[in-house]
Every structure is written in C-alpha cells, then in structure tokens.
Amino acid sequence: MTLLPVAEAQARLLTLARQLPAERLPIAQCAGRWLAEDVLALRSQPWADLSAMDGYAIRAAEWPGPWWIAGESTAGGAVPAPLAPGECCRIFTGAPLPEGADTVLIQEDAAVEHGALNPACAPLAKGRNVRPAASDFQAGQRLLGAGAGLGAAQIALAVLGGHGALSVGGRPRIALLSTGNELVPPGAPVPPGSLPSSNAPMLAAMLGGLACDVTDLGIVPDNLDAMTGALEQAAKADIIVSTGGASVGDHDLVRPAFAKAGGSLDFWKIRMRPGKPLMAGHLGDAVFLGLPGNPVSAFVTAYLFLLPLVRHMAGAAAPFPPASTATLAAPLPATGERDDYLRACRSGNGVVSVTSQDSAATCALAQADCLIVRPARSPAADAGETVTILPLT
Ligand SMILES: Nc1nc2c(c(=O)[nH]1)N[C@H]1C(S)=C(S)[C@@H](COP(=O)(O)OP(=O)(O)OC[C@H]3O[C@@H](n4cnc5c(N)ncnc54)[C@H](O)[C@@H]3O)O[C@H]1N2
Numbered sequence: 029m030t031l032l033p034v035a036e037a038q039a040r041l042l043t044l045a046r047q048l049p050a051e052r053l054p055i056a057q058c059a060g061r062w063l064a065e066d067v068l069a070l071r072s073q074p075w076a077d078l079s080a081m082d083g084y085a086i087r088a089a090e091w092p093g094p095w096w097i098a099g100e101s102t103a104g105g106a107v108p109a110p111l112a113p114g115e116c117c118r119i120f121t122g123a124p125l126p127e128g129a130d131t132v133l134i135q136e137d138a139a140v141e142h143g144a145l146n147p148a149c150a151p152l153a154k155g156r157n158v159r160p161a162a163s164d165f166q167a168g169q170r171l172l173g174a175g176a177g178l179g180a181a182q183i184a185l186a187v188l189g190g191h192g193a194l195s196v197g198g199r200p201r202i203a204l205l206s207t208g209n210e211l212v213p214p215g216a217p218v219p220p221g222s223l224p225s226s227n228a229p230m231l232a233a234m235l236g237g238l239a240c241d242v243t244d245l246g247i248v249p250d251n252l253d254a255m256t257g258a259l260e261q262a263a264k265a266d267i268i269v270s271t272g273g274a275s276v277g278d279h280d281l282v283r284p285a286f287a288k289a290g291g292s293l294d295f296w297k298i299r300m301r302p303g304k305p306l307m308a309g310h311l312g313d314a315v316f317l318g319l320p321g322n323p324v325s326a327f328v329t330a331y332l333f334l335l336p337l338v339r340h341m342a343g344a345a346a347p348f349p350p351a352s353t354a355t356l357a358a359p360l361p362a363t364g365e366r367d368d369y370l371r372a373c374r375s376g377n378g379v380v381s382v383t384s385q386d387s388a389a390t391c392a393l394a395q396a397d398c399l400i401v402r403p404a405r406s407p408a409a410d411a412g413e414t415v416t417i418l419p420l421t
C-alpha cells in the first residue's frame with residue numbers, strides 16, 4: 029500500500045472539516061480565538077497630533093525662542109488654545125498639540141524663568157517628539173484580517189480601533205478515546221502486563237491552550253462492539269480522536285469499528301515516521317482522527333494533524349505550525365522511505381536530535397523542544413548543514 033505524503037494528508041484532513049459558526053464575544057473573552065471577519069478601524073489613532081514626551085510644544089521655525097508659556101495641554105484635558113507667534117504651551121505625554129505647534133522640547137532640555145522658555149539643547153527638527161494624527165492607523169483601515177489569531181497585541185489593536193466585542197470562530201468539541209486492554213487510568217495500580225494510559229492526558233494538555241472543549245471518554249477495551257459503541261457515543265463531538273489500535277494487528281480494531289459505526293474513512297497510513305498508521309474520516313458530522321497508540325507517534329501526529337484541524341475548525345487562516353530552519357550541531361543518518369520527524373533540542377550551537385527516536389521513548393520526547401523534518405530518502409547530513417525544524421515550545 030502506498031503511503032500518503034504528509035502535506036497531502038494534512039490538506040485532505042482540512043477538507044473533511046467545516047469551520048464552526050462564528051460567535052460574537054466581549055473583547056475580554058477573545059484571547060486565543062480566531063477572527064471570523066475583518067476588523068476595521070472605527071477611529072483613527074492617534075486622534076490628533078499628540079506629544080510623545082513631557083515638555084513644551086513649540087513652533088520649530090521660531091528656534092531658539094524664547095517663548096512665552098501661554099497654556100497647558102494634558103491627556104484627556106481641554107483642547108489647548110492656538111499658539112500666537114512667540115508662544116509655547118506646557119504639554120504632557122499623550123496630550124494634543126495646540127494649533128500652530130509642530131514640535132515638543134522635552135522638559136529636561138528646557139530652561140524656564142519667569143514664564144519664559146529657552147532651549148538648552150541643539151536645534152530640534154520640526155516634528156520631533158510628536159506622534160502625528162492617524163500615524164498608527166486611519167479610521168476605516170483594515171486592522172486585522174478574518175482568520176487572524178487573537179493574541180495580546182491584536183486585542184490591544186482591536187480595542188484601540190474602537191471595538192468592545194468581536195466575531196470569532198467557534199470552539200470545536202473534541203472527544204478522546206483510548207483503546208487497549210493493557211491500559212489503566214492515570215494513577216491507578218498497574219498490574220503486570222498493564223500500562224498507565226498517558227495518551228488522553230497528553231492530548232488534553234496539547235489542546236489545553238487552544239480554543240476547544242475536550243471530553244475524555246476513557247479507555248475502551250480491544251473489543252469490536254465496545255469500540256463501535258464508544259465511537260457512536262463520541263460522534264456527538266465535532267472531532268473524535270482515538271489512540272491505539274490503528275495498525276494492522278489482530279487486536280487493532282479501530283478501522284473495523286469505525287466502519288461498523290457507519291464511518292467513512294478518507295485515508296490511512298502516512299509516509300511519516302513516527303505516525304504511519306494515522307487514519308482520518310468522518311462519522312456523521314464529526315471528523316474522525318485515529319492516532320497511533322505509541323505515545324511519541326500520538327504526540328507527533330497530534331501536533332501535525334489534530335492541532336491544525338482544531339485551529340482550522342475554530343477559524344484560523346494559517347492552522348499549521350510555522351516551519352523554520354536551524355543548523356545541525358551533530359550529524360544525522362540518512363532517512364528511509366518515510367519522512368522523519370525527529371525529536372530534537374535547540375541550543376546556541378544549533379539543533380541536535382535527542383538520544384532515542386523510538387516511538388515509545390517518552391523520556392526523550394520530554395527533552396525535545398522541536399522536531400527536525402527530514403524528507404524520505406534524505407542522505408546523511410553533517411554538522412553545520414541547515415535543516416527544517418518545527419518548534420514544540
Ligand atoms: N506488522 C506491523 N506492525 C506494526 C506496524 C506495521 O506497519 N506493521 N506499524 C507500527 C507502527 S509504525 C506503530 S506507530 C504502531 C501503532 O500501533 P497502534 O496504533 O495499533 O497502537 P497499539 O498497538 O494499540 O499500541 C502501540 C503501543 O502504544 C501503547 N499505547 C497504546 N495506547 C496507549 C495509551 N493510551 N497510553 C500509553 N501507551 C499506549 C501500547 O501499549 C503499545 O505499546 O504499530 C506498529 N506495529
């Protein structure tokens with residue numbers, strides 16, 4: 029069976045998903061969401077020519093003065109009277125310049141005596157220490173595009189643009205299923221042959237920073253009817269995620285259970301290491317993602333598929349993790365028939381892959397802060413070569 033290239037599988041996954049209906053939220057609840065529509069400026073910023081410093085508003089052409097201090101301008105105060113020739117105005121940071129003024133002399137460079145101002149510095153260029161009206165943005169300007177992520181800076185911009193509420197994409201509901209007779213819940217006694225189930229808590233943690241609601245439906249035994257029932261129950265969610273049982277063994281029942289529940293599979297088996305047995309499809313309105321059971325495989329496939337799927341459904345225009353480059357601090361062997369996503373660490377000397385690349389090596393995974401992406405059939409690489417990386421932190 030030919031293995032599907034990662035980029036093709038990612039694109040196909042997004043076509044299975046619909047973007048959720050938008051909701052309008054108070055701006056204080058918009059952090060971490062994605063805009064459902066463009067945000068236009070309802071006002072200009074600054075609203076007038078404002079002082080950037082505490083000092084004196086002058087007309088630069090009248091340098092070196094002296095000027096008579098004729099009034100005062102404060103942020104939030106009355107609009108100051110226009111300057112007559114030879115006049116200046118005491119002014120504070122954020123306050124509007126009076127008509128006729130074009131420059132601000134900072135108070136540290138001012139000598140004031142008996143109401144007269146003399147400069148104690150080299151001549152100032154016209155416009156110095158002034159923020160011109162609308163120099164940040166103009167009323168009507170597009171401040172942020174639909175699909176943009178709302179972090180702290182974007183929220184500040186939207187508020188200054190005059191908005192108190194924004195239309196944002198919805199929060200996908202995600203149901204997690206962990207399959208395997210060997211699994212016991214976190215913290216429970218672990219009899220011989222058993223294993224604490226770490227995948228659902230790991231996935232919940234990966235999803236924790238995203239706009240979504242996660243329900244852990246627990247551990248499902250390797251039994252066709254139990255798995256089918258669990259999938260049917262999970263189909264109320266927007267995204268169903270299972271881990272384990274994705275491969276070809278006799279007890280890997282996710283595919284048959286998915287079919288029995290009425291699901292339609294879109295793809296299975298990806299040209300990547302780890303993560304080959306990944307599958308996706310839909311069950312009713314829910315998108316289904318079957319991740320491999322090995323913890324590292326589940327982590328990498330969640331990072332490359334699940335998190336982008338959630339971002340996409342929540343309205344993100346750019347749902348995939350941003351790739352960058354780094355210099356190898358140590359050599360790497362040639363890759364095989366699948367693209368490698370090597371767990372790696374960045375340091376001042378460059379990037380180095382962690383000691384074990386086994387799909388079950390969670391100690392090594394926990395040390396990694398990025399993935400090195402190496403296409404299938406890449407030759408061995410020397411220290412000093414440039415590689416593509418994806419940040420994990
Ligand atoms: N003959 C073949 N065998 C395997 C192939 C293959 O192509 N041919 N693929 C291998 C690859 S690649 C992977 S990855 C694994 C994935 O298999 P499954 O998705 O079926 O996962 P399981 O067999 O159920 O479990 C694998 C491993 O992970 C442990 N596990 C499962 N769930 C959890 C959990 N919730 N928390 C912690 N650990 C979990 C499980 O105990 C197993 O040790 O298949 C290869 N085999």
Ligand code: MOO
Binds near residue numbers: 301387
């Ligand atoms: O592809 Mo599996 O995920 O190597 O271990």
